[in-house]
Amino acid sequence: MSPAEYEQLVEFLGRHFTEIDGRFDALEGRITELRGEMLGHFDAVYLRLERLEQEYQAITQALRRIEARLADESGRREILARDLAELKRQVAALQSRIDDIERRLGR
Template identity: 60%
Template sequence: MTPSEYQQLVEFLGPRFTQIDQRFTQIDQRFIQIDQRFTQIDRALGVLSDDLADLRREMLGHFDEIYRRLERLEQEYQAITQALRRIEAGLADERRRREIIERDLAELKRYVAALQARIEEIEQRLAD
């Protein structure tokens, strides 16, 4: 290649390489912008991740409180159920006792009626 051909080649390719360099510079700027956006997104995701972790801890705390309250309600339910069984057993005993007392009272009334009849009979015999 002669020096003049080389010079023509440089003159021809020089502007083309300049255009390519400008294009690479533009692409570099776009990559810088994209990198900055990724950095911002990473920060936002980090904050979001922290917020979600805080929310999760808070929700788990609420669930723990709900489970604690449910456990307490379960214990109270068991205590009430046992007390109700004792009351029902006591009422059943009272019913049996009342039935016995009512039978005894009816029997006493019959005895009193029989005694009253005998007293009246004795009084009539004495009056005759």
């Protein structure tokens, strides 16, 4: 290869390497931009996930309070039902005594 041909080859390859280097720089810039966008989206997703977790915890705590109140109400109703049954029994006994007294008085 003659020195002139070598010079032309170096010049040719230099231009192409410079062009390829520019393309790689552009590609690297686009990848960097895309990475920034992706990280921004991940941040938004994590923020929403954190809010959902907080809402889940609040809902779970509220549900536990409601369940505790329902259990308390259920216990109260059970006590009221027993007391009502006892009152009915006592009223029936009183009615029976009234009937006995009325019979003895001759009514």
